[in-house]
Amino acid sequence: MSTRLGHAPDDAAEAVFRAGLVDAGVLLETGVEGLYGHSAAYQQIVEALDAMVGRWAAELGATAVHFPPVVSRATFDDTNYLQSFPDLMGSVHVFRGDDRAHSELLRRVASGADWQSLLEPAEVVLASASCHPVYPLCTGRLPEGGRLFEIHGWCFRHEPSVDPARQQAFHMHEVVHVGTPESAERHRDQGLERGLAMLGDLGLEMASVAANDPFFGRLGTIMAEGQIEEALKLEGVTPICSVERPTAVMSANCHRDHFGLPFSIETADGSVAHSSCVAFGVDRIALALLHAHGLTPARWPAGVRARLWP
């Protein structure tokens, strides 16, 4: 859920869509680009989408787990997120000083000086993806057939934008499989197909494309080329503000041994585990629905309402 689709030339259309959402009280501005509060009606859409993905996950027999929107720094380090997306991550900093340091802190706050440099990194960072906390749960030998998790929650990515579909703090809902190379690919492929069908049934015009993640820097260009070539990650896209540059609202990503290796996860027969996740960008789906069907969910097509609120 991280391609940089939707930037620049069409920003005007995105700004107009955002203004409509803000005027209608659906999005509540905070003074920071890409950071919003939500109305009750918006939250009901989010919850309906969570429930819909949850019904699919239950059908698959996934284990539902819940985690806070912060991740242990040690786990984060092992995900190698910094290798690919250092510019998107968010770190938590805390005050660990004594009385004297506190006086200095207050002096700096009062005088408008830089007080942040008195803080130190905490044991946690903001969650970049919902699935990261499940890998340490799998360390060791997997059961036959691997493991399947359902997990959703708040994620943070630092990419301020006027595009309402590019929020810094947003809701992601994932179904994650850890198993063999074959079962990981199968989960990605079946999940993509099912996800596209579920979202299509909500009246969204869906297509699937190879993901084009915004890997950082010079090394990133090479990684991005490899990603497209191997088509490890696919995205379900739908036009929100632009038909030419549709927005990724879900992804199906095979990580191979990217998590199996650092988290020491083995398949039942003792080889390095592979993993894949099918991720739904719940906020982007909610926005796509609001764009497609209007800002009043009570007036959405009956078939769409019946699927969301069965």
Ligand SMILES: [Zn+2]
């Ligand atoms: Zn994931």
